[in-house]
Structure formats: structure tokens, C-alpha cells
Amino acid sequence: MxxxxxxxxxxxxxxxxxxxxxxxxxxxxxxxxxxxxxxxxxxxxxxxxxxxxxxxxxxxxxxxxxxxxxxxxxxxxxxxxxxxKALGGAYAVLRLLAEEVSKRTGKDISIADIQGGSYAKEVSEVTIVTATDGNHGRSVAWGCQSFGARCFIYMHAGVSKGRAKAVEDLGATVNWVDGNYDESVRQAAEDAENNGWFVVSDTSYEGYVNPPRNVxxxxxxxxxxxxxxxxxxxxxxxxxxxxxxxxxxxxxxxxxxxxxxxxxxxxxxxxxxxxxxxxxxxxxxxxxxxxxxxxxxxxxxxxxxxxxxxxxxxxxxxxxxxxxxxxxxxxxxxxxxxxxxxxxxxxxxxxxxxxxxxxxxxxxxxxxxxxxxxxxxxxxxxxxxxxxxxxxxxxxxxxxxxxxxxx
Ligand SMILES: Cc1ncc(COP(=O)(O)O)c(C=O)c1O
Missing domain, CATH: 3.40.50.1100 (Rossmann fold)
Structure with a gap:
């Protein structure tokens, strides 16, 4: 050597x-x-x-x-x-689902309730999105698939088709974005805002801390x-x-x-x-x-x-x-x-x-x-x-x- x-x-x-x-x-x-x-x-x-x-x-x-x-x-x-990245995104998805289903039902729903599938219907009505260069999106897609939420993953042109396929194999839909990673982050945030979806990002910015903290x-x-x-x-x-x-x-x-x-x-x-x-x-x-x-x-x-x-x-x-x-x-x-x-x-x-x-x-x-x-x-x-x-x-x-x- x-x-x-x-x-x-x-x-x-x-x-x-x-x-x-x-x-x-x-x-x-x-x-x-x-x-x-x-x-x-x-x-x-x-x-x-x-x-x-x-x-x-x-x-x-x-x-x-x-x-x-x-x-x-x-x-x-x-x-x-x-x-x-498997450790971060999926865990943040779980925490977000517990919080959101609590809000929607007016009950104190725990992460164990979500993991146990007791609120499958409510969870299926939640849509989670994120931008990724591959690995984080795969984790978020896996979390959504495991707990039953809808998932859109934003990828920029530089992300390989192989990494996109890995995300699709987990049941998520890939949305392609022109530009680089930072632009895909912005697009995901904008679409979430306009559609009542939730961003589970691995990066935190002004006013956005809880999901990335859980990641x-x-x-x-x-x-x-x-x-x-x-x-x-x-x-x-x-x-x-x-x-x-x-x-x-x-x-x-x-x-x-x-x-x-x-x-x-x-x-x-x-x-x-x-x-x-x-x-x-x-x-x-x-x-x-x-x-x-x-x-x-x-x-x-x-x-x-x-x-x-x-x-x-x-x-x-x-x-x-x-x-x-x-x-x-x-x-x-x-x-x-x-x-x-x-x-x-x-x-x-x-x-x-x-x-x-x-x-x-x-x-x-x-x-x-x-x-x-x-x-x-x-x-x-x-x-x-x-x-x-x-x-x-x-x-x-x-x-x-x-x-x-x-x-
Ligand atoms: C394999 C791998 N290593 C390291 C990192 C860097 O992590 P961070 O963006 O949190 O600095 C990433 C981010 O996607 C990654 O996919």
C-alpha cells in the first residue's frame, strides 16, 4: 500500500x-x-x-x-x-406526524401511537416533502412508507438516476428541479407552503428548526x-x-x-x-x-x-x-x-x-x-x-x- x-x-x-x-x-x-x-x-x-x-x-x-x-x-x-441518513429523516418524519395528528385530532398522540398504526387514516392525509441529493430523501421516503404518509422528494439535475430510483422504490414521487441543491430546497419549501404540505429538511434556516433538530x-x-x-x-x-x-x-x-x-x-x-x-x-x-x-x-x-x-x-x-x-x-x-x-x-x-x-x-x-x-x-x-x-x-x-x- x-x-x-x-x-x-x-x-x-x-x-x-x-x-x-x-x-x-x-x-x-x-x-x-x-x-x-x-x-x-x-x-x-x-x-x-x-x-x-x-x-x-x-x-x-x-x-x-x-x-x-x-x-x-x-x-x-x-x-x-x-x-x-437513515437515522435522521425517518425519525423526524415520525415526530412530525405525531405532532400534526395531535393537532388535527385535538388529542395528545405519541410517537408510539403513530408507530403502532392507530392513526393510519389521519397519517395518510399528511404529505411530507424534502429536497435531497439522495440519502436524506431516501430516509424521509422510508419513514413515510413505514408510517403511511404521502411523500414528494425534490431532486436537482445533478442527482444520479440511481439515487432517484432508490427513493421511488420506497413509494415516493420524485419532483425534478432545475438548478442545484439549494434551489431544490427552496422549491420544496415553496410548494409545501402553497399546498399545506410539510417539509422535513436536514438543514435548518431562519424560523425552521424542529425537523432538522430531530434529524x-x-x-x-x-x-x-x-x-x-x-x-x-x-x-x-x-x-x-x-x-x-x-x-x-x-x-x-x-x-x-x-x-x-x-x-x-x-x-x-x-x-x-x-x-x-x-x-x-x-x-x-x-x-x-x-x-x-x-x-x-x-x-x-x-x-x-x-x-x-x-x-x-x-x-x-x-x-x-x-x-x-x-x-x-x-x-x-x-x-x-x-x-x-x-x-x-x-x-x-x-x-x-x-x-x-x-x-x-x-x-x-x-x-x-x-x-x-x-x-x-x-x-x-x-x-x-x-x-x-x-x-x-x-x-x-x-x-x-x-x-x-x-x-
Ligand atoms: C453520505 C453523506 N455524508 C455526509 C453528508 C453530510 O451531511 P450534512 O449535510 O448534514 O453535513 C451527507 C449529506 O447528505 C451524505 O449524504
Whole structure:
């Protein structure tokens, strides 16, 4: 195995001047409290088909990269939907249905009532919509199918047909939108407003917080599992987390901060340089939008607008921001498919590998490595957020079919 592909690549790094090195500030409870996180775990871990996803130690890769360990949380098998997003959208759909049916019936309807099918007729009269670049829409469509609501999923032209089909297979209707992801978000919101439908978005904006908060709460099932899986092992020193709108990164950051307090790992946000809204927000010291002119291969990360809730956490919770170019994505997918030497071999999608690619590239760049405080004692945690969610794209990039791999 050689890590030459990560040498001399284009990396941009920004150190967060507003980083809070201290203990978890309770002021962030307004974004995601321990109770909200616990409720999500209790509910989602009781769903049929629930299983903790694996946390792999990539020992061989760690040795080659010169660090103590690389931990990879592999989300490819989550609820059979291919990505961690299965945890968020479906859970937010459930909460929204309980709230809406309560309003319509004037009764206090619980999520257990909705899950048990007691209000199937009322639920079938609710229409839920969302914009997506694939994975979030699949989760929302799955939630609507499971609980019995109507569902429209908004996709922009850059979303692959394979990802659209995955959503249609779950009974949702796809509405295609001209423009990019951010425009599909706006179109979904406008149509919902005009038709009395409900948006379950993974991004929060002015005046819109509850569904994206529940989406983020759902994601923290992963950090709950990691806490269990680590047991008495040493805590990670660094987390390299890929960012789209920042919901995932915000959720992981806040929960790991709650778990480890001032001994929390150092957070590094990794984005495609073609969609670097969090990186630019870090430089500016406030949430800023970027205009996407060219789509990145990391489809799930192709977002130009930051989620308000995510930013609320990341503005002080992340130590560093990093951007990577598309050219290290396929080599990282191949590295994992080949078992990085002697480690386990598995299929990781284009957006899954961004955190790992960023970490490996940072380790090859002496000045960034030093700035991030990486050395031979570092234990790096990354989130492999999706499997081969589009098998055709996977095969084109990696050269082997995803289903030919063992794990
Ligand atoms: C596979 C994958 N990883 C990471 C992300 C980033 O999550 P967020 O948009 O919450 O930052 C996404 C978003 O769609 C995704 O699909």
C-alpha cells in the first residue's frame, strides 16, 4: 500500500479562531440536549432491523500513515438504506406526524401511537416533502412508507438516476428541479407552503428548526454506539468529519463534546473545495453561503448553504476547517475496497470517504499536520457515512462491483 496519492494535493486549511477548548457549554443544549439525544436513541434502537453498525480499526492503514489508530464507523449497512441518513429523516418524519395528528385530532398522540398504526387514516392525509441529493430523501421516503404518509422528494439535475430510483422504490414521487441543491430546497419549501404540505429538511434556516433538530438527534445514534463500542479503549484524539450543510458534523460534535467534556477530540471539518460553505463561514466567523459553480463528485456534500443549527455548534466546537479536491476521492474508495493492505475490505461511497481522505492528505503535509496537532499518538475517528449508494457510480470509480466486496 502506498499513500503517494495524498502527497502534494490541494488542501486548504483554516484554524478556527473562535474554538472553545473547554468543557461542553450548556448553552448548546438549546440545539441538542442530552434528553433529545437519549429519546432518539431509545426510539430508533427499537425499530425493526436495528443493528449497531461496525466500528473498524484500520490498524494497517494507521501504521502506514504514522498514527496510533484509525477508527472507521461504517454506515453502509444502516437499516438497508446505505447511509447514516437513515437515522435522521425517518425519525423526524415520525415526530412530525405525531405532532400534526395531535393537532388535527385535538388529542395528545405519541410517537408510539403513530408507530403502532392507530392513526393510519389521519397519517395518510399528511404529505411530507424534502429536497435531497439522495440519502436524506431516501430516509424521509422510508419513514413515510413505514408510517403511511404521502411523500414528494425534490431532486436537482445533478442527482444520479440511481439515487432517484432508490427513493421511488420506497413509494415516493420524485419532483425534478432545475438548478442545484439549494434551489431544490427552496422549491420544496415553496410548494409545501402553497399546498399545506410539510417539509422535513436536514438543514435548518431562519424560523425552521424542529425537523432538522430531530434529524440531527437521529444521527447521534452513531455516537451512542461509538461510546459503547469504544468501551475502555482510549478516546479518539481527532475526528475528521465531512460537511454538507453541517448537520452531521454539528450532531457528532455536540454529542462527543457532551460525552468527553474538555477531553473531547479535536474536530476537523472536511469539505469539497467546490462546496466549502462551512470553511468560508469559519474564515468569516459567521454563516455564509457559497455559490456552487461546478458539482463535486462527493454528491452528498454538494451544499452551498450552512444549516443554522449545525453552525451554532460548529462555530465554537470545531478546531479546524479543511477542504479537499475531488481527485483523492476515488483513490480512497479503492484503498478501502482493497482492505488498505491487511485491514477489512468494504464499499464506501464518494461522500463517505471525505473525512478519511482529508486526514490522510493532512498527514502528508507537514505544516498542516503540525497545525492539526497530529502525531504518532493520534487516534483518528472518521465516519464512513455511506456505502455504494449508487452502485453504477461506485463501479465506475473503483473498477469493481460493490456487491463483490465482503463487508
Ligand atoms: C453520505 C453523506 N455524508 C455526509 C453528508 C453530510 O451531511 P450534512 O449535510 O448534514 O453535513 C451527507 C449529506 O447528505 C451524505 O449524504
Amino acid at each position: 502506498t499513500l503517494d496519492a495524498y502527497k502534494n494535493v490541494t488542501l486548504n486549511h483554516h484554524k478556527n479562531a473562535s474554538y472553545n477548548e473547554g468543557a461542553y457549554p450548556s448553552s448548546l443544549d438549546s440545539v441538542l440536549s442530552a434528553k433529545t439525544i437519549e429519546d432518539a436513541y431509545t426510539t430508533i434502537s427499537s425499530w425493526k432491523g436495528y443493528e449497531a453498525t461496525p466500528l473498524y480499526h484500520l490498524h494497517n492503514l494507521a501504521r502506514e500513515a504514522g498514527v496510533a489508530d484509525i477508527l472507521y464507523k461504517h454506515e453502509g449497512g444502516r437499516f438497508g438504506l446505505g447511509s447514516f 440531527m438527534a437521529g444521527y447521534t445514534v452513531m455516537t451512542n454506539e461509538i461510546k459503547e463500542q469504544l468501551g475502555s479503549e482510549p478516546a479518539p484524539t481527532h475526528v475528521f468529519l465531512q460537511g454538507g450543510v453541517g448537520g452531521l458534523a454539528g450532531a457528532m460534535c455536540t454529542h462527543l463534546w457532551q460525552i468527553f467534556g474538555e477531553n473531547k477530540p479535536s474536530f476537523v471539518i472536511v469539505e469539497p473545495d467546490r462546496a466549502d460553505c462551512l470553511y468560508q463561514s469559519g474564515i468569516k466567523g459567521e454563516a455564509v453561503d457559497v455559490h456552487i459553480t461546478e458539482e463535486t463528485i462527493m454528491a452528498g456534500l454538494s451544499c452551498g448553504e450552512v444549516s443554522n443549527l449545525g453552525w451554532e455548534i460548529l462555530k465554537s466546537g470545531t478546531a479546524d476547517f479543511l477542504t479537499i479536491s475531488d481527485d483523492i476521492v476515488a483513490p480512497t474508495m479503492k484503498l478501502l475496497a482493497n482492505g488498505s493492505g491487511n485491514d477489512v475490505s468494504f464499499a464506501a461511497g464518494e461522500s463517505a470517504v471525505a473525512g478519511l481522505a482529508g486526514a490522510l492528505a493532512a498527514l502528508q503535509d507537514e505544516s498542516i499536520k503540525e497545525a492539526l496537532g497530529l502525531d504518532e499518538n493520534s487516534r483518528i475517528l472518521v465516519f464512513g457515512t455511506e456505502g455504494a449508494t449508487d452502485p453504477a457510480i461506485y463501479e465506475e470509480l473503483v473498477g469493481v462491483a460493490a456487491d463483490s466486496l465482503a463487508a
